[in-house]
Amino acid sequence: MFYIQHNLFIRWSLVVVWCVALMTETSTLQAEDKQSRQSAVHKDARLVDGAGKCSGRLEMKCQGEWRALNIRNTGRQHSFGYAEVACKQMGCGSTLSITQSTNVTNLPAWEVDFVCKGSESTLKECRNHRTRGMQRRVNSTYSLQVICSESLRLVGDSEICSGGAEVKSDQGWVSVCEDGFDSETQKMFCRELGCGPPRNFRWGSPIGNPSLFKQFQCKGNESRLEDCVSFMKEECRQAARIICSKETDLRLVGGETLCQGTLEGKQAAEWRPLEDGWNSLKPEHFAKVCGKMGCGGFISVSRNNLPELRPVWLTDCETSSSFCKSWRGTSSNLALAVTCEEDTTLVKGPSRCSGKLQVRSGQSWHPVCYSFFSLEAALVTCRDLKCGFPENDRSSNFTRSPVLNCAGTEKHLRDCPSISATEEMLQECDEVSLTCTELPPAPYINIHNVQGSEFVSTYPPKVFKGHRFAISCTVDSPYSVLSIRLKSHIGTDHPNEWIQSPHDKKAVFIFPVAEDAHQGTYQCDYNFNFSSDIFSQPKFISVQVEELNNVRLVNEETECAGRLELEDGGEWRPVSHRHSWSLKEAAVVCRQLDCGSAVSTRGVERSAGLQHAWRFYSDCDGSERALTDCGTVKKWPSSSAVQVVCSGILLQPNISLFYTMRELLDYQPRYILLSKGHSFSITCSVKPQYPGGYFGIRFNQAISISQPAVNHTAHFMFPAADEAHTGTYSCVYVNFVFSHNFSSESQSLSVKVEAEFLEVKLVDGVLREDDGESCAGRLFVKYLNSLLLLSAETTVWDMKHASLVCRQLGCGSAISTKDIKLPKKELMARFFSDCDGSESALLGCGTVLPWFSSSAVELVCTGHQGGADKN
Structure with a gap:
């Protein structure tokens, strides 16, 4: 087990508290008392808020109360001693790292005055060389964060950071299975040993011939190996020998991998974030950082906000390309965040996502040969570099690799199962050149005619209304396509979307009947089986829908x-x-x-x-x-x-109605109002086309009378209108041509005949019970020989005019008048007044003209008895 030596730490300010009760123990403890105390080593010390029982904030229990240690003013040299004893007391072996932590709010803390040499078994065995110390409760923003480890090791080499991976179990030390021991798990392994990240590319051989193994199944979000799911196995493929880089004074933390995150440096045994307060660091400096991390090329750097103000190392570098060592302690809420490539890089290209592929093995970078590469390896490479997807320019050269046997789903290229390349395999090496793009390349899109087989060659493509057409999307990619998507009405709130599973990497979207709504822009894209949440670059095409005139x-x-x-x-x-x-x-x-x-x-x-x-x-x-x-x-x-x-x-004929020698088709009222007993006539006509023929009048769906067409015209006279003439009229033109009788019908006219043709009328209101007349409703006024609604846009209209109408209709006086809104504009009448309100008829003091409007006049009269009608 690797131990961090005392001389790696310098003295730093900490204030530590110790309980009087704990200080009553003397240095001449009896053996039986010591054994009793060791049976309860966890009773009065613990590590909390860490990744597991062997990491976290150091706390001690005194008088039944757990508090952190106030370490602010304690000598720096002794901090490592506290951590060493704490790891030993927790049963966690040696110290990997210690960090001074600050908190926004004060933590309850114990202030003590004692030091640990590191050889003690428990913290309460530590002594002050001058006094036994005194207990005091305080609040402190400072605490000691400790990380310990003794659950894993590398064996078989003289170096502590290289060898075969072993972990501690109930059966003793056991080897690690290759399955599940991917690059992220290896980096976690090396980090817990206090070493740098792994440097080899899994091109090694297992060590020894173990009989027991442990297999790990890490999800990737664990901070320590013991947090991963694991189980014992009697047989599995042993993980190859790995080489971790030596312990470094730089590291990247808080990122998804050890090759990205906040840049921290270790000085005097203390890890702190680095801040470039003078903007003195250049890309070449960060390239050195990436090299120290065992990563590939430098990608990017940014200054990120820390959650709180905390101690940092402020850098002040010269122009030298080596990473500077002039660090000064200060406090800041900013720190450098660096992103490096993993163990894979593309070199000698126009960008970091294009070039010749190289991978790290040990301390060196080596090219990859096309004969060792595959389509799946290209996918993993672009994913590893965070460059998206490979382009297809040389993908046909990739064959199933005897060295890199990638499945295509691995996160990093080094996770692919591999074997060592022989000298014969390396004699002729055509180096892989690879270009990655953020999204898969766009598909091809085409419009097809009604048969669905021929391309529409016009530009922009035209399809014909009512005809079937199809849009095909074709993917040119060696990878397995999951689905192809077609979208229309791009950029609207409600786009249309169709998705198909491809057949031979092609999807055909058929539209049975082309309508005006099909005109517009269409977008086609696709996704792969291994990245269903990411769609390719889109391909667009515009479609015009026209009538077919062929x-x-x-x-x-x-x-x-x-x-x-x-x-x-x-x-x-x-x-x-x-x-x-x-x-x-x-x-x-x-x-x-x-x-x-x-x-x-x-x-x-x-x-x-x-x-x-x-x-x-x-x-x-x-x-x-x-x-x-x-x-x-x-x-x-x-x-x-x-x-x-x-x-x-035949052409469509026209229809006209004349009443007292005036034509009533200058406008389009809902119906023509005729007075009973007056004459009217209907004229049917058609443009010259064929000679002869005749016209018939269709009245209420039946042909009533007919006349020969004279000069393509016929006149129908009605001497005296009565109620029987109320209905719908149209002209039907009939002619015999091409050995057949043909007919064509005009538009229709609605006619209403009334006993007395009033100049004003209220309709759609409540009828009076006594005589059925309406004394409330919308106001109609006479124009020529028809009644039109009165527009509310008449500015002179008021209660004076409304009372005049009520009096004219015999409906008493006016109660109210108001505007009503109509769904759309229609032909109405606009009133022009010279009335003083005493007249007997509205049109006796005013006149009307046609007017298009969407609002009308409504009024309510009292009625004959002076009471208001009920609405």
Whole structure:
């Protein structure tokens, strides 16, 4: 067991307390009394708040009370003596390290005046050379942190920091199994011995032929080996001989590994964080630090905040590249944090994540050969260097290694099982060059047409509305891909996401029907089996959704009948009439052109004779949205062509209503209000297309009357309107062309006939019980021969005008008037006033004009009896 010598520590200020009761023991103790005391060595001393029973803050028990030792003003040379005796009393062997600790709040402490030589068995055997001391309770911010160890050792070498790993068990000293004894566990082992980190790359041979072994299963967050799960085994592969570096006066603590963390230095047996108060340290200094740690190259340094103000060593270096030794004690809440590479490095490259691969073995760095390397080893290397993932430029050269047999999941390259390379293996060495990247490289992404097999070559890629399309993502990587992810609506609050398990490192995402919502940017990425939480660099592609306009019917009069032509590869050609053409294909053409259903189709001869055309190969059932969804074409010499006639051949007619010689379609009210007994007329017309034909009036879904189309127009007269004329009217145009009767219908008009056409009206309010008239509700006013809502944007409207309306309707006086909000803007009336409030009719002192608004006027009248209607 390695012991730290007394002369490694210098004197430092500590105040120590000792209990009077403990000082009553004399130096001439009898043997039987000493044996009795040793049976209870743990009764009055302990180490607390450490990683285990053999580390922590030193405390003593006196008069039933546990307190820390106030060590502030005790001579520095004696601090090691206290630690040595404490480790021995705890049954923990020798002292590995001591540290003076400070606390934000005062700790209860004992102040004593005694020293320990280190040879005593218990702390109470220690004596003051002048006096027995006196007991005193104090509070102190200073305490002594101690780390002990005697549970492990390295054997077989003359050096204490190298050899075969052994640990102490109930059966005595046993060897360590290789399984579970990874690089982090080895570093913990070396640290507990008081040595530096391991220097070899596990290229050694076991020592001895043991019969018992201990296997460790450390999780990686333990601070001491005894905290790891372990169990005894009678057979296992013995861990290879390891070499720990000599004890150093520098160390990195608090990081995930011993190659990163807060930089601490040991001076006069005391470890303190280092602070570069003068910014005198350069990268070459920290490179030396990484070398002392047994680590690879220097990565980075930062100044981190400590949890509290504590003692530090303040550095003051010269320009020399060796790490300076001029340290001065002070207090600070800042310390240097250094990150080094582990036992792996990339050299002679443009960055620390690219270059030729070297690994440390013993005191030297050695290149790695391609013949000793593998894909899995490349993964572990980039992970070890904290550089992400390997690029694929030379991955095909990696073969299963006879030296580094990595599984790909190891945290460090040195954790990979390995064997020693022979001289023959090293004679021809093609050194590994490796480039790592933060994330796996981006995949390839493509858009496919409706058949899902051909790439869309346009830029940006276009897909056609209603058509099937697909997006494929392909990964070019030698590693096992777990899943491929596709995302759309990037950057929105609700992106769409699809994930597939790859087939041959490819995923195809099929969209059955393209809609406007599919237009936008898509992102594809992927993850590996061994790092499912990290996705690759993304690959983006933008998609446009357009209408497909690759068919047309050639005819001067209409777009819905004529000779069929189709565009393919930028070239328009007629379609040859072949035996595969039928009404099913014609129905698809009519649907694609928005021309209704197919009426007829046939073959016609072309006047120019034999010419290039398209021969159509069909698989259509008639329900498809576009012709090329269910067929394909090839160039074909032909004198025939296909004629298609669709039901939507006729243009849509127009409808107009005239009342007392005024047309009532200058605006779009909900209905046209006509007065009973007055005449009106409806005019049907259509743009010139085909001669002849006739118009019919569809009234409430039935054709009531019809007239021939004269100059593409027909007039229908109604001499006297009555309640029977209330309903919906539309014009139906009928003509006989292409050997069939075709029809087309106009938009519809709603007409309401009332006995008396009032100038003002309240609707949607409560009806009075006596006569059914409404004296409350939204106000309608007459404009031309229709009623329009009165807009609340009328600025002159007030209770004076409201009372005028109530009086005109015979509803008494006005109780209230207010604005109401509508869901959207619609055509209303705006009132322009010259009223003083005494008039008998609203339009007798004002007028209205059309106005688009989203708010209307509502009013409530008292009614005939002077009482308000109930709402």
